[in-house]
Amino acid sequence: MTETAQQETVEEIDLTAANRVIDKYIDMHGSLMPVLQGIQEAYGYIPEETVHLTAERLNVYASQIYGVLTFYAQFHLQPRGKYIVRVCMGTACHVKGAGRIAETLKDRLGIEHAETTEDVKFTAEYVACIGACGMAPVIMVNDATYGSLTVQKMDDVIKKYQAMD
Amino acid sequence: MAENAEKLKILICTGTGGLASGAAAVGDAFKAEFEKQGVEASVGKRCEVVGTGCRGLCANDVLVDVCVPGQEPVTYDFVTPELVPQIVAEHILAHEPVAKKVAGPYYHKFLEKQQRVIFSRCGTIDAESIEDFISHRGFTGVKKAVTMSQDEVIEEVKKSGLRGRGGGGFPTGVKWSFAKGSPGSEKYLICNADEGDPGAFMDRSVLEGDPYGLIEGMMIGAYAIGCTFAYVYVRAEYPLAIKRLQMAIDTCYELGYLGEKNVLGFPRPLDMRIKAGAGAFVCGEETALMASIEGERGMSRPRPPFPAVRGLWGKPTNINNVETFANVSYIFYNGADWYSSIGTEGTKGTKIFALTGKVKHTGLVEVPAGTTMKEVIYDVCGGILNNRKFKAVQAGGPSGGCLPTEALDAIVDYDSLIKAGAMMGSGGLVVMDETTCMVDIARFFLNFTRAESCGKCIPCRIGLKIMLEILERITQGNGREGDLELLEDMAYDIKKSSLCGLGQTAPNPVLSTLRYFRHEYEAHIKTGECPSHSCKPLLHFEVIEDACKKCGMCPKVCPVGAITWEKGTVAFIDKDICTECTSCYDACRFMAIK
Numbered sequence: 192m193t194e195t196a197q198q199e200t201v202e203e204i205d206l207t208a209a210n211r212v213i214d215k216y217i218d219m220h221g222s223l224m225p226v227l228q229g230i231q232e233a234y235g236y237i238p239e240e241t242v243h244l245t246a247e248r249l250n251v252y253a254s255q256i257y258g259v260l261t262f263y264a265q266f267h268l269q270p271r272g273k274y275i276v277r278v279c280m281g282t283a284c285h286v287k288g289a290g291r292i293a294e295t296l297k298d299r300l301g302i303e304h305a306e307t308t309e310d311v312k313f314t315a316e317y318v319a320c321i322g323a324c325g326m327a328p329v330i331m332v333n334d335a336t337y338g339s340l341t342v343q344k345m346d347d348v349i350k351k352y353q354a355m356d
Numbered sequence: 357m358a359e360n361a362e363k364l365k366i367l368i369c370t371g372t373g374g375l376a377s378g379a380a381a382v383g384d385a386f387k388a389e390f391e392k393q394g395v396e397a398s399v400g401k402r403c404e405v406v407g408t409g410c411r412g413l414c415a416n417d418v419l420v421d422v423c424v425p426g427q428e429p430v431t432y433d434f435v436t437p438e439l440v441p442q443i444v445a446e447h448i449l450a451h452e453p454v455a456k457k458v459a460g461p462y463y464h465k466f467l468e469k470q471q472r473v474i475f476s477r478c479g480t481i482d483a484e485s486i487e488d489f490i491s492h493r494g495f496t497g498v499k500k501a502v503t504m505s506q507d508e509v510i511e512e513v514k515k516s517g518l519r520g521r522g523g524g525g526f527p528t529g530v531k532w533s534f535a536k537g538s539p540g541s542e543k544y545l546i547c548n549a550d551e552g553d554p555g556a557f558m559d560r561s562v563l564e565g566d567p568y569g570l571i572e573g574m575m576i577g578a579y580a581i582g583c584t585f586a587y588v589y590v591r592a593e594y595p596l597a598i599k600r601l602q603m604a605i606d607t608c609y610e611l612g613y614l615g616e617k618n619v620l621g622f623p624r625p626l627d628m629r630i631k632a633g634a635g636a637f638v639c640g641e642e643t644a645l646m647a648s649i650e651g652e653r654g655m656s657r658p659r660p661p662f663p664a665v666r667g668l669w670g671k672p673t674n675i676n677n678v679e680t681f682a683n684v685s686y687i688f689y690n691g692a693d694w695y696s697s698i699g700t701e702g703t704k705g706t707k708i709f710a711l712t713g714k715v716k717h718t719g720l721v722e723v724p725a726g727t728t729m730k731e732v733i734y735d736v737c738g739g740i741l742n743n744r745k746f747k748a749v750q751a752g753g754p755s756g757g758c759l760p761t762e763a764l765d766a767i768v769d770y771d772s773l774i775k776a777g778a779m780m781g782s783g784g785l786v787v788m789d790e791t792t793c794m795v796d797i798a799r800f801f802l803n804f805t806r807a808e809s810c811g812k813c814i815p816c817r818i819g820l821k822i823m824l825e826i827l828e829r830i831t832q833g834n835g836r837e838g839d840l841e842l843l844e845d846m847a848y849d850i851k852k853s854s855l856c857g858l859g860q861t862a863p864n865p866v867l868s869t870l871r872y873f874r875h876e877y878e879a880h881i882k883t884g885e886c887p888s889h890s891c892k893p894l895l896h897f898e899v900i901e902d903a904c905k906k907c908g909m910c911p912k913v914c915p916v917g918a919i920t921w922e923k924g925t926v927a928f929i930d931k932d933i934c935t936e937c938t939s940c941y942d943a944c945r946f947m948a949i950k
Contacts, residue, residue, distance in 0.1 A: 220669065223651030224634060228592070262653040262810075264635035265592055281554030282750060282786045283712035285800050290892075291938055298935075319637060319804065322557035322594065324712035324784075325373050325417075325719050334595070336376035342915045342939050 208233040209241040213248050223249060223259060227266060236267040264318075272307045272314035274352050276332050281320035283327040292328050293317060295345045313352070364448065367421035367429075369479065373719075375596070377417035378436065385437035389444045416459065416717070422447055433459040462738055466717055469736050471698065471724045473706050474682045478565030483600055486607050489568040495613065495620075497688030498575045502621055506536060509580040513684065516692035517704035522548060522640075522677030523752065523781040524857075525703075525770040528684070531674060534664035535581040538672035543583035546668065546675040547574055548645060549590040549597070552637035553753035554804060556784035558708040559678040561720055563590065563597035566682065567604035573681030575613070575626060576688060581674050584624050589645055591633040602630055637754075637808035641856045642675045644810060655810040656856035677782070679708060699725035703769040707780065713750075713787035714741045723768060730764040733787060742945050744789040747888075748872070752781025754801045755861030757868025758794060777868045779861075790947065793890035794873040795880055798866045799827040805862035816859030819850040823866065831891045835881030844870060889941065889950045896950055897934050897941075899927050903948035910940035910949065 212229035216222040226249065230241050237260060246253040260266040278293045296315055297303055304317040323329045326338025330348070337348050366386050370379045416433040422443065423429040430453045432443065439457060447453045472478075481488035489495075501509050514529030535543060547570065551559040562570060570588075578586050590598050605614065605628050612619035614628050631649050638644045639654040646668045648654040667673025683705055687695045696704045703725035709732060712718045716738035723732060729749060733739065740746050748758040757778035759766060766776040773780050788797065806820040823846050826839050847863035854860045870877065879887050886894040899910075904926045911919040911927060918933035919940060929940070929949075941949045 221631075221649055221651040224631075224648065228632060228634065258653050259651070262636065263633075266634065280804075282753070282784070282797075282800070283555050283718070285554075286713050286786060286788055286792050286797075288938065288942055291942075294937065318593065318635075319552060319808070320554040320556070320593075322551070322560045323373055323376060324555055324557055324710060324786075326376060327712060327718075329376075338373075338376050341913065342937050343913070346915065 204234075204238045204240050206240065206244055209244055210248075213245060217248065223251065223256065227256070227260065231266060236270050239268075269307070270311060272312050274312060274332050275314045275316060276330060277316045277318045277321065279319075279321040279323070279327070279329045279331075280317045281324060281327070283324035284320075284329060287327040289328045291342060292330060292340050292345050295342050296349065299346065299349050364425060365421075365423040367423065367479075369417055369419040374417045374419065379418045381437045382418050382420065382435050382440060385440035386444070389440050393444060393449065416463070419459070422453075424448065424451070431459045431463060432457050433463065462717060465738070466719075466721075466736055469727065469731055470722050471706050472722050473686055473698075474562065474569075474679065474708060475565070475720070475722050477569060478561060481566075483565050483567060484603055486568060486604070486611070489566075493689050494568055495572055497685045498572050498579070498620060500688050501576045501579055506580050506582060509576065510536060512692045513580070513687060516687045516695040517699075518680065518683055518687065518695065519703065519770065520677060521679035521683065521707070521783070523755065523779065525780065528676060528680055531664065531676070532577065532580050534662070535583075535672050535674035538665055540672050542585075542671045543581055544668045544671055544673040545574060545578045545581060545583045545586040546642075546645065546649070546673060547586070547588040547678060547681055548640065548642070548675055549588055549594075549678045550633045550640045550645060551591060551594075551678075551782065552640050552808070553782050553784050555712055555750070555786045556710045556753055556782045558710050558720055558783055560594050560597050561708075562678050562682050563594065563601055567597075567601045568608075569685050570601070570678055570681050571604055571608060571613075571628065573684035574628065575620070576684050577674065577676065577681060578626050579622060581672075582623070583674070584626055586626065586628045587631050587649060587668075588628070589631045589633055589639070589649060592635065598630060598632060605630065636810070637804070638810045638856070638858050641858055643856065645675065646673065653810070655812045656858070658855055679783075700767065700769050702771050707768055707783060709768075709783045709785045711737050711785045711787065713785075714744065714789040714792070715739065715787045716741055725768050727768050728765050729759065729768070729785075732768070732785070733764070737787075740787065740789050742789075744791065744945070746787070747790050747792055748788045748794065748797075750786040750788065750797065750865070751778040751784075752864075753784045754805050755779065755857070755864055756781045756784075757864050758788070758797065758872065759868075760872040763872075777871055779864075791888055791890055791942070793831070793886050793888040794869045794876050795827065795886075796831050796891055798869045799824065799831055801865040802827060802862065805858060809858060809862075813853075813855040813859060815850045815853040816855070816862065819846055820859070820862055822846065823850075823863065827866070830877065830880045831886075832893045833880065833884045833891075835877075837881070839881060840870065840874070840877055889947065892936065892938065895936070895938070895941065897929050897931060897936060898950055899929060900948045900950055901926050903946050905946050905948070907945070909943050909945065913939045913943040915939060 209230050216225045231237055242256050280289050300313050302315040307314040321329050328340045329338045368379050368383050418435045420432045420435045421429045443454055477492050510529050510532045518528045519525040549559050574586050608614040616625050618625040633639055636654045639648045641656045644654040644656040663673040699705050706722050706724050708722045711721055721736050748760050750758045759778050763776045766772050770780050802824045806824050809816045811817045847867050850863050851860050876887050879885050908921050911921045916935055918930045919927050921927040
């Protein structure tokens with residue numbers, strides 16, 4: 192994403208949703224994580240402005256929030272693709288060829304872990320374990336799980352999503 | 357479910373495994389077919405489609421039970437929506453089960469050596485229905501517990517011999533007595549459902565299949581230690597588990613089992629809340645988990661003080677694993693004596709394993725402690741895939757170790773597994789065959805623990821990185837003399853000096869593979885060969901002529917058409933076209949590609 196495009200998104204951020212999330216949790220003990228999770232759910236990622244808003248309203252340092260955001264794998268500071276492809280890298284998937292699946296994804300879409308395609312359609316994510324080891328190797332595209340993958344099957348899945356809007 | 361006993365029932369496995377295989381479509385197909393055939397009229401009874409939790413044999417999903425009143429339930433596997441009309445027509449309307457599609461004898465063998473205690477409700481009841489739960493002895497355990505004194509409850513758990521199922525194996529009753537004995541009126545109870553081990557998914561199954569059972573176990577624990585607020589820390593990667601558990605907690609609030617109404621008669625009402633994790637393996641470590649609930653980075657701190665003395669928000673806190681709490685419910689249904697009659701001297705009760713990797717029937721298995729590894733792998737799970745040779749089983753996830761053939765007689769028991777060089781851990785078992793390179797496996801686990809280290813203490817943060825670099829070098833064919841000794845030295849130092857369980861156990865996979873598979877390491881270093889032909893930089897992508905059985909499997913799987921083969925000839929790989937994707941290597945049953 193180019194710099195100008197990024198600035199535009201920053202300017203466009205509507206903080207209503209973030210405020211609503213903060214209102215919901217503000218009185219709760221240990222509210223920072225649920226707030227950040229809620230914001231991510233609303234925006235798809237954590238926009239910079241919402242970090243400052245959260246810092247102000249919860250009375251914590253922005254540096255502490257960034258500490259939390261960069262510590263946990265699930266928080267994202269950049270906009271992400273419409274389709275999040277989670278490639279499971281658990282032990283079972285590893286011995287059954289997850290590396291090959293990840294490489295197929297890289298070959299076809301040109302993205303590696305935590306990268307997004309230029310058209311913001313796909314984001315790749317290598318995750319520790321989806322917990323569907325019985326069907327290894329496994330990937331998830333958003334909420335749909337695809338199991339017992341081969342290079343060919345993986346190709347089909349990618350094509351299916353490429354054809355979709 | 358007494359009033360439902362007369363009804364024709366279809367039970368569909370709708371755990372994550374089932375849903376991924378298309379359980380929802382199968383369910384819809386049943387509903388549509390019943391409507392079309394007017395089954396209500398012809399059978400004269402209402403049909404219901406119940407969403408059950410995971411049955412364990414995920415590899416054969418979608419599993420469907422057809423229960424015709426007055427007959428033994430029949431289980432079908434690999435059910436697709438296309439198959440549904442046939443099942444309805446032949447089995448339900450004509451009372452003739454579709455013999456070809458009924459799950460084979462392995463399904464019964466899969467269940468035969470198991471003793472399903474914790475899983476007794478999973479896959480049998482509708483996980484979302486509190487009525488189903490109550491009709492299966494639900495809440496009778498906690499009702500019994502509240503008639504006893506707190507000390508009596510703890511005594512009962514001690515007597516049962518239950519040890520923590522999260523991996524450490526600390527006696528649960530003793531842990532509870534510490535939390536109860538700590539001064540302070542405000543105490544917390546936490547259920548650790550942050551199942552981060554790659555290759556383990558038993559907690560997820562309990563959460564999805566029997567959420568009320570877990571809540572009941574937690575209620576008993578909360579009563580015993582005298583706490584008024586309980587958290588369930590669930591990893592956010594389990595959306596279905598979170599949804600079902602939240603639904604169960606909401607229902608409990610509505611009916612007054614939790615919250616102000618307090619129908620169970622707790623000394624003070626109990627509140628329960630889910631806390632979703634955010635993807636950090638180290639949060640399975642109790643001190644890191646508490647930091648995470650408090651909204652901090654999940655970093656561990658030294659113990660003592662133990663959580664029982666100073667835990668969440670500085671208050672006495674008791675943390676147990678999902679499986680531990682699930683066990684507690686059954687101790688109170690059946691009594692401590694019944695519980696301690698199962699298992700071995702040192703390990704009581706059953707243990708759930710998540711069996712994956714190169715076995716025929718991957719899935720969840722619950723066996724009494726004392727069963728041997730061999731029985732679990734060969735009898736319950738049907739042995740090795742593609743008739744290859746067994747090489748090792750990795751027990752206990754990244755903190756455990758790899759057991760070779762010689763150690764297969766080890767029994768499932770905390771102490772005997774540690775003696776053999778592994779550990780029970782959370783219960784992930786990953787089976788490996790001759791195509792798995794043990795150096796690569798050690799590298800894999802270290803890569804995982806290195807990435808998941810919280811980075812607070814130096815041995816873990818820097819030590820693991822250096823070890824990983826050495827292993828990476830070896831798998832790329834650049835190993836040096838002295839590497840193995842260095843690895844061993846570092847492994848022991850890291851184990852001794854790390855702050856928390858993650859660092860203290862992270863070198864285990866390296867140590868156990870060095871102990872049993874040293875020759876593989878040496879082959880990589882000395883001759884630059886990978887004996888399992890698995891490390892990609894050391895693969896040549898050539899067909900070994902003597903080993904090739906001319907079966908024609910490899911050209912079928914090659915996605916780029918780089919393999920030429922004709923019937924009766926040895927296959928040939930064209931290196932100009934080959935993208936080195938390893939598809940052919942994985943598919944070859946005779947290890948004929950190097």
